[in-house]
Amino acid sequence: MLARDAHVARRNAIQLLLQTFLQPLLFVFIFGRVMVGSGYLPAAYKSLLLPGIIAISMVFTGIWAVAMPLIAEFQWTREIEDRLLAPIDVAWIAIEKVIAGMLQALVAGLIVIPLAWLVLRPGVEISIHAPLTFAVIIVLVATFSACGGLALGCSINQQHIGLMFGMVITPMIFFGCTYYPWSALKTFPILQKLVLINPLVYASEGMRATLVPQFPHLSITAVLVALLFFDVLLLLVGLRQFEKKAVS
Amino acid sequence: MAVGVRTQDLRKVYSSSPPLGAAGGFIARADARGEKQPKAQISALDGLSLEILPGEIFGLLGPNGAGKSTTVGVLTTRVRPTSGQAWIGEHDVWKEQTRVKRLIGVVPQRPNLDFSLTAREILIFHAAYFGIGSKQRNELAGALLEKFKLTERANQMVRGFSGGMMQRLSIARAMMHDPQVLFLDEPSAGLDPQTRILLWEIIREYHQVGKTVLLTTHNMEEADALCQRLAIVDHGRVIAVGTPVQLKASIPGGFVLRLRFGNQTADLLQHLQALPGVREVRALDGTADNTGADVYADRGGSLIPEIANLAANSGAELSDVHISEPSLENLFLHHTGRSLRD
Numbered sequence: 001m002l003a004r005d006a007h008v009a010r011r012n013a014i015q016l017l018l019q020t021f022l023q024p025l026l027f028v029f030i031f032g033r034v035m036v037g038s039g040y041l042p043a044a045y046k047s048l049l050l051p052g053i054i055a056i057s058m059v060f061t062g063i064w065a066v067a068m069p070l071i072a073e074f075q076w077t078r079e080i081e082d083r084l085l086a087p088i089d090v091a092w093i094a095i096e097k098v099i100a101g102m103l104q105a106l107v108a109g110l111i112v113i114p115l116a117w118l119v120l121r122p123g124v125e126i127s128i129h130a131p132l133t134f135a136v137i138i139v140l141v142a143t144f145s146a147c148g149g150l151a152l153g154c155s156i157n158q159q160h161i162g163l164m165f166g167m168v169i170t171p172m173i174f175f176g177c178t179y180y181p182w183s184a185l186k187t188f189p190i191l192q193k194l195v196l197i198n199p200l201v202y203a204s205e206g207m208r209a210t211l212v213p214q215f216p217h218l219s220i221t222a223v224l225v226a227l228l229f230f231d232v233l234l235l236l237v238g239l240r241q242f243e244k245k246a247v248s
Numbered sequence: 249m250a251v252g253v254r255t256q257d258l259r260k261v262y263s264s265s266p267p268l269g270a271a272g273g274f275i276a277r278a279d280a281r282g283e284k285q286p287k288a289q290i291s292a293l294d295g296l297s298l299e300i301l302p303g304e305i306f307g308l309l310g311p312n313g314a315g316k317s318t319t320v321g322v323l324t325t326r327v328r329p330t331s332g333q334a335w336i337g338e339h340d341v342w343k344e345q346t347r348v349k350r351l352i353g354v355v356p357q358r359p360n361l362d363f364s365l366t367a368r369e370i371l372i373f374h375a376a377y378f379g380i381g382s383k384q385r386n387e388l389a390g391a392l393l394e395k396f397k398l399t400e401r402a403n404q405m406v407r408g409f410s411g412g413m414m415q416r417l418s419i420a421r422a423m424m425h426d427p428q429v430l431f432l433d434e435p436s437a438g439l440d441p442q443t444r445i446l447l448w449e450i451i452r453e454y455h456q457v458g459k460t461v462l463l464t465t466h467n468m469e470e471a472d473a474l475c476q477r478l479a480i481v482d483h484g485r486v487i488a489v490g491t492p493v494q495l496k497a498s499i500p501g502g503f504v505l506r507l508r509f510g511n512q513t514a515d516l517l518q519h520l521q522a523l524p525g526v527r528e529v530r531a532l533d534g535t536a537d538n539t540g541a542d543v544y545a546d547r548g549g550s551l552i553p554e555i556a557n558l559a560a561n562s563g564a565e566l567s568d569v570h571i572s573e574p575s576l577e578n579l580f581l582h583h584t585g586r587s588l589r590d
Contacts, residue, residue, distance in 0.1 A: 078360035086377035
């Protein structure tokens with residue numbers, strides 16, 4: 001089944017690349033190059049921005065890669081039914097989707113790093129200080145995005161896709177500490193506490209903590225614990241929703 | 249070895265609108281905005297028990313919404329019954345899902361082919377899900393594409409296929425893993441007569457190698473031509489089971505005359521009952537200006553003059569007559585008081 005998804009992903013590769021990377025790259029270009037180059041933002045902002053961009057690309061690739069096909073396959077073409085009839089427990093089909101989403105999210109992260117670096121150069125100071133922690137964090141981020149995609153994709157009806165954008169995705173991006181560090185919210189104490197329910201915060205902060213530790217960031221332990229918590233939570237919710245969809 | 253299918257006292261209550269074609273219906277649920285409408289309780293299956301013998305072609309015949317698709321859904325692990333049990337061979341469908349899925353092949357009511365793949369890939373991936381080795385699955389796919397006359401289009405995406413081609417491919421896919429029991433939900437709906445005949449041939453051929461076939465249909469002709477035994481289903485219950493011949497013989501008389509009168513008297517019905525050849529008269533409970541009766545009789549057209557006479561003598565105005573010969577349609581009418589086509 002993983003092979004089937006890989007096969008399809010390969011066939012749609014260009015479309016996938018465009019939809020994943022265009023938006024973050026435009027952001028990188030506008031904020032990182034135009035705003036900094038014209039002096040509205042300090043040069044150091046580039047380095048602050050990059051980890052956030054990686055986080056956002058990974059998270060949305062993962063969510064997208066799982067949620068959209070699921071919505072389409074369950075409600076539109078119903079092509080998932082064939083896989084639901086394969087002689088394995090239906091939960092494995094959901095897990096397969098999560099793994100496929102994770103892999104796509106990881107690929108997205110790995111592609112965005114050099115791309116963004118190319119656009120932003122010169123003046124980005126990033127370095128991987130703790131490769132192992134970094135690896136753990138990106139895997140956890142990929143997992144949470146794919147599980148989130150599973151939970152979303154199985155909870156939302158086709159006609160509510162637009163709503164999903166407005167109500168879930170957009171606030172997640174803007175309150176996700178992607179374009180600013182979490183500590184920048186300290187003048188809005190209530191908001192600063194509130195955004196902590198947004199898993200994207202931990203993804204961005206985790207990237208920041210490992211790539212640009214010179215900036216203020218949440219502690220790595222907190223990031224790891226929170227990401228793990230969201231991974232498990234979203235996976236459980238996602239599996240439950242998936243089974244509800246699979247069996248009426 | 250051929251495998252039978254059994255269900256016992258299946259009940260399924262949907263707490264919102266039931267999926268149309270419940271074999272995999274994921275039609276939008278009632279709007280989730282938290283409005284205070286009470287959830288409608290719709291009973292799709294109401295104590296349905298069936299026994300399908302190993303190696304037979306069995307048909308579920310009934311009108312739309314009778315519970316046919318829900319039955320197939322339960323037997324194919326896609327619809328969880330509210331109560332009751334179902335078995336494929338020795339295996340309880342809900343306790344040994346994985347074993348059951350190996351034994352069954354399913355052709356859904358609506359095509360659910362993988363639109364991102366070509367016809368050949370659909371078959372090959374399907375076989376891969378069932379753990380069939382790559383050499384064997386390539387050969388199998390080739391053979392089935394040939395048999396279903398799809399070889400020319402084998403390497404094209406299925407998006408552009410016609411309804412009949414999709415249906416053929418769905419059946420080919422269901423046969424890829426050589427299931428012991430083949431489920432076909434409304435297999436000939438929307439097919440042209442030629443394709444339908446090809447389909448029937450394929451089903452018969454599959455049956456001849458000792459496989460069990462369960463199909464649902466609301467087409468009496470198909471049920472009559474194809475099925476060895478039938479169950480007539482309505483409102484989630486089995487109304488009658490038997491071979492087509494047995495079932496047809498169970499209708500009193502065989503002929504049905506549907507009569508409509510302008511103004512009908514109880515008297516008239518008694519006179520009708522007394523006519524030679526009439527087995528049973530059922531009054532229709534219509535409105536005052538639209539009354540009538542279904543007359544079950546041994547003969548058809550030859551009764552008309554007598555009926556017309558009777559009507560004239562009792563002052564009732566005969567406004568419409570419909571005669572039908574012995575058929576499963578009449579059987580359905582007899583059991584439910586409704587026509588299959590209503």
